[in-house]
Amino acid sequence: MMEQTERRVISVIVMNEASVLSRIAGLFSGRGYNIESLTVAPIPESKYSRITIVTAGSVRVVEQITKQLHKLIPVLKVYEHADLVETEMALVKIPMNESLGDIEALTHAYNGRIVNVGSDTMIVMISDEPMRVNHFLEAIKRFHPKEIVRSGSVALER
Amino acid sequence: MQISGAQMVIEALIAEEVEVVFGYPGGAIMNVYDEIYKQRSFQHILTRHEQAAVHAAEGYAKATGKVGVAMITSGPGFTNGVTGLADAYMDSIPLVLISGQVPMSLIGTDAFQEIDAVGISRPCTKHNYLVTDAADLPRILKEAFYIARTGRPGPVHVDIPKDVTAQIAKFDYSKEVELETYKPTTKGNTRQIKKAIDAIAASKRPLLYLGGGIINANAAELVREFSKMTQIPAVETFMARGTLRYDDPLLISMLGMHGSYAANMAMSETDLVIGLGARFDDRVTGKLSEFAKNAQIIHVDIDPASISKLVNAHFPIVGDVKNVLEQMIPLAQEQIDPKRYESWHNTIANFNKLHPLSYKEEGDRLKPQWVVERIGQLLGDGANISTDVGQHQMWTAQFYPFTRPRQWVSSGGLGTMGFGFPAALGVKRADMERVSINITGDGSILMNIQELMTAVEYKLPVINVILNNNFLGMVRQWQTLFYDKRHSSTDLSMQPDFVKLAEAFGGVGYRVNTKEEFDAALKDAVEKNVVAIIDVVVNRFENVLPMVPAGGSLFNMMLEYKEK
Numbered sequence: 001m002m003e004q005t006e007r008r009v010i011s012v013i014v015m016n017e018a019s020v021l022s023r024i025a026g027l028f029s030g031r032g033y034n035i036e037s038l039t040v041a042p043i044p045e046s047k048y049s050r051i052t053i054v055t056a057g058s059v060r061v062v063e064q065i066t067k068q069l070h071k072l073i074p075v076l077k078v079y080e081h082a083d084l085v086e087t088e089m090a091l092v093k094i095p096m097n098e099s100l101g102d103i104e105a106l107t108h109a110y111n112g113r114i115v116n117v118g119s120d121t122m123i124v125m126i127s128d129e130p131m132r133v134n135h136f137l138e139a140i141k142r143f144h145p146k147e148i149v150r151s152g153s154v155a156l157e158r
Numbered sequence: 159m160q161i162s163g164a165q166m167v168i169e170a171l172i173a174e175e176v177e178v179v180f181g182y183p184g185g186a187i188m189n190v191y192d193e194i195y196k197q198r199s200f201q202h203i204l205t206r207h208e209q210a211a212v213h214a215a216e217g218y219a220k221a222t223g224k225v226g227v228a229m230i231t232s233g234p235g236f237t238n239g240v241t242g243l244a245d246a247y248m249d250s251i252p253l254v255l256i257s258g259q260v261p262m263s264l265i266g267t268d269a270f271q272e273i274d275a276v277g278i279s280r281p282c283t284k285h286n287y288l289v290t291d292a293a294d295l296p297r298i299l300k301e302a303f304y305i306a307r308t309g310r311p312g313p314v315h316v317d318i319p320k321d322v323t324a325q326i327a328k329f330d331y332s333k334e335v336e337l338e339t340y341k342p343t344t345k346g347n348t349r350q351i352k353k354a355i356d357a358i359a360a361s362k363r364p365l366l367y368l369g370g371g372i373i374n375a376n377a378a379e380l381v382r383e384f385s386k387m388t389q390i391p392a393v394e395t396f397m398a399r400g401t402l403r404y405d406d407p408l409l410i411s412m413l414g415m416h417g418s419y420a421a422n423m424a425m426s427e428t429d430l431v432i433g434l435g436a437r438f439d440d441r442v443t444g445k446l447s448e449f450a451k452n453a454q455i456i457h458v459d460i461d462p463a464s465i466s467k468l469v470n471a472h473f474p475i476v477g478d479v480k481n482v483l484e485q486m487i488p489l490a491q492e493q494i495d496p497k498r499y500e501s502w503h504n505t506i507a508n509f510n511k512l513h514p515l516s517y518k519e520e521g522d523r524l525k526p527q528w529v530v531e532r533i534g535q536l537l538g539d540g541a542n543i544s545t546d547v548g549q550h551q552m553w554t555a556q557f558y559p560f561t562r563p564r565q566w567v568s569s570g571g572l573g574t575m576g577f578g579f580p581a582a583l584g585v586k587r588a589d590m591e592r593v594s595i596n597i598t599g600d601g602s603i604l605m606n607i608q609e610l611m612t613a614v615e616y617k618l619p620v621i622n623v624i625l626n627n628n629f630l631g632m633v634r635q636w637q638t639l640f641y642d643k644r645h646s647s648t649d650l651s652m653q654p655d656f657v658k659l660a661e662a663f664g665g666v667g668y669r670v671n672t673k674e675e676f677d678a679a680l681k682d683a684v685e686k687n688v689v690a691i692i693d694v695v696v697n698r699f700e701n702v703l704p705m706v707p708a709g710g711s712l713f714n715m716m717l718e719y720k721e722k
């Protein structure tokens with residue numbers, strides 16, 4: 001019987017040390033947990049970093065992930081609850097074309113702007129909730145994007 | 159104190175009161191070995207293979223409860239040791255493994271004997287370190303010992319580049335370890351414990367499910383007290399053998415794949431499982447959805463990740479099982495009526511009568527189970543028992559009359575053939591008063607046979623008893639039962655002369671066909687007090703029974719095997 005899986009955001013505060021990312025990535029791959037996205041950056045003026053992991057799994061699996069993360073020696077805290085403010089960024093390279101105004105209006109609607117204009121292409125940036133990033137990427141399709149990069153989620157407890 | 163990294167290693171081992179290091183030198187660790195040469199505080203035992211060094215340290219740790227220490231060089235030295243690390247990780251054995259590494263300036267260049275050791279050891283250690291500055295070494299070594307022995311114990315690996323062992327820095331081995339991110343919970347939650355006791359008092363058919371965590375926590379005495387006081391019957395996991403005495407009327411037996419019928423039936427009939435330091439391993443539970451189906455579960459464990467991992471616990475209690483029992487005992491004294499479970503005892507006694515653990519003596523070949531029982535009759539409490547992996551291991555777990563915790567040393571989680579002999583060397587080093595027996599198979603013994611030399615050199619007279627069935631017996635058994643007798647690559651008819659082999663190293667050897675010969679050989683080996691091999695010819699086709707086929711339910715045991 002398959003248990004129901006759901007998308008989960010796990011936020012992990014870790015000691016800022018060289019090996020910590022490989023410990024976490026290794027935990028996920030070794031135990032067969034999936035990683036949808038993972039971001040990491042130091043927390044300013046501290047000896048910690050915050051790692052934000054988006055994963056999917058049943059309640060039981062997510063509980064195991066949380067406990068296994070806790071077991072890693074350099075892990076200070078693990079937050080796993082639904083009440084997070086979550087944001088993701090995306091950059092999209094689009095061929096230059098006459099609908100510049102349309103593109104600008106679209107990016108605006110997703111907290112974005114045009115960040116670079118070259119001779120053949122331009123790059124737009126948006127930042128929004130991951131679901132809305134999906135919508136944006138769907139909408140931008142009609143301008144024939146050449147390349148897309150997503151940052152992965154960052155999240156903060158309310 | 160300004161000293162070299164290599165000297166720091168020695169100073170740290172002395173500060174940790176280490177009395178023996180098992181190891182094997184090589185280029186990257188030579189600075190440390192040079193300091194070992196100069197000191198007289200601890201013994202270094204040169205095993206003849208790095209895997210054996212780590213297993214010997216495990217055996218020592220299991221027998222004493224102290225942290226075992228092994229030391230090896232970089233590259234192939236390290237990779238040879240990995241099996242030992244994995245073994246210690248699976249069985250929660252406190253261990254510090256120190257390995258040499260190529261100099262910092264060469265790391266990442268595919269230098270001679272360079273391998274990403276911490277990359278390899280990460281998934282099979284509790285924690286690991288690559289030391290990049292000698293100034294960090296005192297703190298790291300202190301943390302390594304602390305992490306290895308506290309919480310759920312486990313192996314810690316410290317990889318030290320050669321130039322770091324030469325580097326001079328300040329040595330300050332401060333007495334306290336402060337790890338902001340590592341604070342194992344040791345006391346149980348009082349409210350949960352109260353609820354658990356209420357549940358026990360209300361239950362009709364409670365069952366103690368005793369696991370290896372009890373041995374690690376030195377809690378066997380308290381378990382004995384608790385079970386006696388409450389009169390709650392108990393089953394032991396493979397790892398927990400020796401928690402209760404074999405003749406304790408409350409001990410049903412081992413449960414699981416090769417557990418007794420009564421133990422597995424009790425688990426299937428109980429209305430309340432009291433899990434102490436056990437982890438609901440698949441070899442114990444069989445089919446999960448049918449496991450202890452009628453029961454609520456109390457689960458006491460130091461590792462929160464073990465609780466509700468496989469079986470949902472109604473009363474989860476995170477804590478050191480010793481502390482938790484100390485909290486439980488006064489409450490149990492007040493609340494639990496030991497007479498309450500009498501009809502449950504009768505039920506269990508009936509299970510026992512129906513299908514006791516047994517074997518048939520037939521034909522002229524010795525039965526392997528007889529050999530195990532006989533060692534128990536002749537040596538009993540006076541022996542520490544290690545094993546390798548296979549049928550002989552299961553027969554030992556089933557039939558040896560264990561009388562105390564730490565008497566039993568076997569590779570449970572990883573199931574490492576080749577574990578037994580070096581582990582028995584470590585056990586002997588830890589307990590010179592008792593006889594150290596390794597009950598082994600004709601397959602397993604060859605996996606670390608070179609340790610005969612270590613045993614002779616360091617006067618560690620382990621007695622290896624081979625239950626020789628001319629087979630990789632356990633695999634052969636599965637082939638017989640589940641592969642229509644296609645005995646693919648399990649026939650070991652090609653055998654060395656084990657007697658000459660033992661003698662070639664300076665030990666003694668015996669080939670045994672009869673009961674009388676066995677008694678005489680064991681007596682002689684104990685008296686000679688040198689390493690021995692007793693090669694016992696046993697019935698080739700004996701199966702380990704009863705058996706729960708993999709994935710089957712505990713109450714659905716194969717009790718006998720009939721030739722088709």
Ligand SMILES: Cc1ncc(C[n+]2csc(CCOP(=O)(O)OP(=O)(O)O)c2C)c(N)n1
Binds near residue numbers: 550602603627
């Ligand atoms: C290192 C290793 N390789 C392979 C196995 C798989 N295995 C499990 S039991 C066994 C047979 C062991 O044979 P033997 O030592 O003669 O013991 P017996 O079962 O005959 O008592 C094998 C090959 C293992 N457990 N460990």
Ligand SMILES: [Mg+2]
Binds near residue numbers: 600601625626627630
């Ligand atoms: Mg065999």
